[in-house]
Amino acid sequence: MREYKAFINNEFIDNGEWLEIINPTTLKPAGKVTALKSEDINQAYQAARTAQTTWSALPLLKRIEYVNNFKKELLKNKEELATIMSEEVAKGYKEALGEVERTAEIIDYTIEEVKRLDPLAMTGEGMGATNKIGIFSRVPKGVVCAISPFNYPVNLAIAKIAPALLTGNTVVFKPATAGSLCGAFFAKLALAAAFPKGIFNVVTGRGREIGDLITANPEIDMISFTGSVGVGNQLRKNASTTDLVLELGGKxxxxxxxxxxxxxxxxxxxxxxxxxxxxxxxxxxxxxxxxxxxxxxxxxxxxxxxxxxxxxxxxxxxxxxxxxxxxxxxxxxxxxxxxxxxxxxxxxxxxxxxxxxxxxxxxxxxxxxxxxxxxxxxxxxxxxxxxxxxxxxxxxxxxxxxxxxxxxxxxxxxxxxxxxxxxxxxxxxxxxxxxxxxxPFLGIKDSGEGVQGIREALLSMTRYQGIVINY
CATH class of the missing domain: 3.40.309.10 (Aldehyde Dehydrogenase; Chain A, domain 2)
Incomplete structure (x- = not known):
């Protein structure tokens, strides 16, 4: 049986508590992951906050290098990851393998797109201000809480993680319970890619026990969530001061x-x-x-x-x-x-x-x-x-x-x-x-809030910072 630990500040966490992940095909355990407690969650967010300033100060091309190394490790391990996905969420192996390969393509496209987040430069002449030039750059929001669903445990996770990291944010990642084996496997890839400490943390456990702790931590600057309407609406209610991007249900x-x-x-x-x-x-x-x-x-x-x-x-x-x-x-x-x-x-x-x-x-x-x-x-x-x-x-x-x-x-x-x-x-x-x-990918009403998609994710995880030159 597979056994994967949570990953905080580049260390694997073993607190002696485990959550079994059931194989939908056999209805028997496919593996187990660490069941974190509140102190572990706080540690993950503190690590992400501590690392964020240094990470965002790195040149863009250096952040790209780290994320590209992660992609290479993803492809090296694609057969194993596809096997885990097939066992964990009963997705056909061929389709699972295609999901991993498609995810690598998403990383490539995201890397190219982040290079095009050029600053907005403008003058004030249209409003009569003849001595001002404004430069408005996209800067990271800070610490991103990324929560992925069971049905696309690799694709929809990395579609949040990659743009967050590339734009200078740090990440606390919570995979769905079914999907936690895939999500926890990412820690192995992050270590092989030599990620700096604290920029990427994987928290696992029982949602009913740690869900509110994960989404209500004061260190969170943004939540990117894909999952049920019930949880999404709870986030809308409880996270009124936190930026949200939600992908929920459909009919x-x-x-x-x-x-x-x-x-x-x-x-x-x-x-x-x-x-x-x-x-x-x-x-x-x-x-x-x-x-x-x-x-x-x-x-x-x-x-x-x-x-x-x-x-x-x-x-x-x-x-x-x-x-x-x-x-x-x-x-x-x-x-x-x-x-x-x-x-x-x-x-x-x-x-x-x-x-x-x-x-x-x-x-x-x-x-x-x-x-x-x-x-x-x-x-x-x-x-x-x-x-x-x-x-x-x-x-x-x-x-x-x-x-x-x-x-x-x-x-x-x-x-x-x-x-x-x-x-x-x-x-x-x-x-x-x-x-x-x-x-762009978006829903209205109970189907979501905000916009996803590669460029849209980069925009949602950044904000403008302006510098005005007076002359």
Whole structure:
């Protein structure tokens, strides 16, 4: 069984307390990580604060050198990290390996982008001040608390850590409980990359015991969080004086407006709905379509769903076990509620513990929980509507506002509809997805706060500092 310790001020912490991480495939321990206490958390933040001034004073190219060395170590260890990810969160090995390699590409792009954070220079002449020149540079905010989710334990962690470090911040990193083995493995990479003491700290443990301690420490200057709506809203409430960037849940709709490319639409919808067993905030989680088109679309969707392989991550199955049995129970509850209220199961609705077969549900109404609640699992509801106006209304009545998809060959119509949908991003003739990572990524309402993406992360983790020259 894997055993990884927390990492504070370049030292591994063994306080004698451990947290077991359960393998979703076997439902047996995949490993264990240190379960930190309050004094350990305080030590991590103090180390980050102490190191921050020296770290930010380093030339940019020196910080880039350290982060680039981390990337090299990431690639050296990509097979092992992909194996850990596959065991820890039941992600297919091939997909896990792709995530690690994609993360290295994100680091490369972030390094190039940070070089372009040029100061803003301006005069005051437009306001009648003829003797002033202002130079406004981006400077680090200080200590960043980075909290990542289980579903992309490498990609979404490094997407926070790399821009924070490159811009001169120091980091206290808390991986999700499922994802802690991957997160704690980063300490090995940081040591091999010769990171200076205190700039990168990994804190692990039971969220219910240390969650508030991690997010409420007075040394925090910014929190970058990806995870549940409940925790995100708690952060909004408790961290009113701390800068926040939050990526939370979604109930991303797919609006199908015509039947001109149904095969293509269905391919995109299935990929969007069932990638990583639907455990993605950007997964397509409901299809809004008219009766006439639905009668043609549903059989195509059914055939594609039934073609998905169901099994174990080591076999690179399309559908693997969801993260735990509690999640499976919740997903099943949404399906059962829809069935009781008259929805029709087209295919799926089979379960062995937390391995759930991909399920397509037709005839879902707005009275059903499945129309509104985020399942975070392999189930796709079809909601039949009478008009594009009704589609827009249902899409916008959600408390989520992350992404949406509009499928229509008339781009004028598609754009008119897209502009009326209240989400961070609308994809036309494509599935909802985070990438490419260089694009801004954002949600509104209960889906998030602030903007992510490579350049946007660099901006969110820095602030302007102005110097005005009077002559």
């Amino acid at each position: 991303d709709p797919a609006l199908v407006l015509d039947n001109l490319q149904l095969e293509k639409y269905a391919t995109e919808i299935i990929a969007g709905a069932f990638g990583y067993s639907g455990q993605r905030c950007t997964a397509i989680k409901r299809v809004l379509v008219s009766d006439a088109i639905a009668d043609q679309l549903v059989p195509i969707l059914k055939a594609k769903v039934e073609a998905l392989t169901v099994g174990q991550p080591q076999d690179n199955a399309n559908i693997t076990p969801v993260i735990d049995e509690k999640s499976a129970d919740f997903i099943q509850g949404l399906i059962d509620d829809a069935k009781k209220q008259g929805a029709k199961i087209i295919c799926g609705d089979k379960r062995v513990k937390n391995l759930m077969w991909p399920t397509l549900v037709d005839g879902v109404s707005v009275k059903m929980r499945l129309a509104w609640e985020e399942p975070f699992g392999p189930v796709l509801p079809i909601i039949r509507v009478n008009s594009p106006a009704e589609m827009i209304k249902i899409a916008n009545e959600s408390n989520f506002g992350l992404q949406a998809s509009v499928f229509c060959q008339d781009l004028s119509t598609a754009i008119v509809v897209a502009k009326q949908i209240q989400t961070g991003t609308v994809n036309i003739n494509g599935r909802s997805q985070r990438g490419p990572d260089c694009f």
